[in-house]
Amino acid sequence: MKTSPVIIGxxxxxxxxxxxxxxxxxxxxxxxxxxxxxxxxxxxxxxHLTLEDRHRVNYDHPDSLETSLMVEQLDRLLEGKTIEIxxxxxxxxxRAVQTRRVDPKPVVIVEGxxxxxxxxxxxxxxxxxxxxxxxxxxxxxxxxRDIESRGRTVESVIEQxxxxxxxxxxxxxxxxxxxxxxIIPEGGENRVALDAIMSRVxxxxxxx
Numbered sequence: 014m015k016t017s018p019v020i021i022g023x024x025x026x027x028x029x030x031x032x033x034x035x036x037x038x039x040x041x042x043x044x045x046x047x048x049x050x051x052x053x054x055x056x057x058x059x060x061h062l063t064l065e066d067r068h069r070v071n072y073d074h075p076d077s078l079e080t081s082l083m084v085e086q087l088d089r090l091l092e093g094k095t096i097e098i099x100x101x102x103x104x105x106x107x108r109a110v111q112t113r114r115v116d117p118k119p120v121v122i123v124e125g126x127x128x129x130x131x132x133x134x135x136x137x138x139x140x141x142x143x144x145x146x147x148x149x150x151x152x153x154x155x156x157x158r159d160i161e162s163r164g165r166t167v168e169s170v171i172e173q174x175x176x177x178x179x180x181x182x183x184x185x186x187x188x189x190x191x192x193x194x195x196i197i198p199e200g201g202e203n204r205v206a207l208d209a210i211m212s213r214v215x216x217x218x219x220x221x
Contacts, residue, residue, distance in 0.1 A: 018048075018090060018121045019217045020137055021210070024129040024189055025144030025197075026182050027073075028154030034144055034197065034207070035124045041211055048090075048118045052125025052134075055083045056101045058108040067106035068169070073181035075127055083123075084133045086115075091137070093117045103163045119218055126182075129189035140213055143193035148179075 021038065023031045039047055055078050059067045070077060086096040097112035128134050129141055152174060159165040190196060197206040 017093075017119045017218075018117060019119060019139050019214060020087065020091075021120065021122050021140045021142065021214065022128045022134065022138035023122060023124040023142045023144065024126060024186070024193070026146065026148070026151050026186050027126055027178055028151035028158070029144040029146040030154075030197075030199075031124050031126075031144050034142065034210075035122045037207055038120075038122060038210060038214075041207075042120050042214065046118055047120040047122065048115050049122040049124065050083075050087075050098060050115065052078060052080075052083060052123065052128050053103075054099050054101055054113075055079045056099075056106070056108075058099075060107045064105070070106065071177045071181065072106075073126070073177050073185075075131065075185060078127065080127075080131050080134065084137070087121075087123070087134070087137050090115070090117045090121060120214060126186050127189070129192045130185045135192055139217060140210065141192055141194045142210065143190045143196045145190070145196050145198050148182075 023035050025031045035049055039049055056072065057077060057079050059070060062070070082099075086098060089096050094117065096115050098115055100109040100111055100113055101107075102109055123134065123138065128138070129143060135141065155174065155178070156167065156170050159170045160167065195206060195209065197203050
C-alpha cells in the first residue's frame with residue numbers, strides 16, 4: 014500500500030480556476046491534514062538578469078521552472094520529512110531570501126499549469142485533475158490578477174499572453190489533459206466534481 018501523503022495534482026490553463034479548486038479541497042479536508050504547494054514557487058531565480066531581461070523570460074515554458082527541486086522535495090515529503098520551499102516574488106521575478114516550511118501531512122495539493130505535463134511530477138500524483146475553462150474567461154481572469162496582484166500593465170499582460178501564454182498553453186498545457194483522472198469544467202463551481210474528489214481522497218486515506 015502507498016504511504017502518506019496522498020498527492021493531488023491540479024492542472025489547467027492560466028486563470029482556469031485551479032486555485033479555487035485547491036482552496037475548496039483544502040477547506041473541506043481541513044488545514045491540519047493538508048498542505049498546498051504551487052509549482053509557481055519553483056520559478057528559477059533570475060537575479061543575474063536585468064529587470065528588463067527578466068520580463069522577457071518565457072514563464073510559461075517548462076524550462077523556466079526548477080521542477081527537479083520540486084520533485085526532490087515531494088520525495089522528501091513522501092518520506093515523512095519537512096521541506097523548505099522557495100518563495101517567489103512575481104513583481105521582481107526573483108526568489109526571496111526567506112522560504113516556507115512545509116511539514117508532511119496526509120494530503121498534499123500540487124497545483125500549477127504544468128504539473129501534468131511534467132512526467133516526474135505526474136508519476137508522484139495519486140489523483141490527477143485538469144480544470145477546463147474557455148480561453149476568453151481564462152484570459153480575463155489572468156488580466157485582472159496580473160494587474161491587481163502583480164503590478165502589471167494591461168499592455169504587458171496582453172503582449173505576454175499573445176507571445177508566450179497562448180502558444181505554451183497549446184503546446185504543453187492542453188495536451189496534458191489526456192493524463193487527467195478527472196477533467197473539471199466550470200472550475201470551483203462544479204459541486205459534482207468536488208464531491209467525487211473528496212470521495213476519492215477519503216477512500217485512498219482509508220486504505221492506507
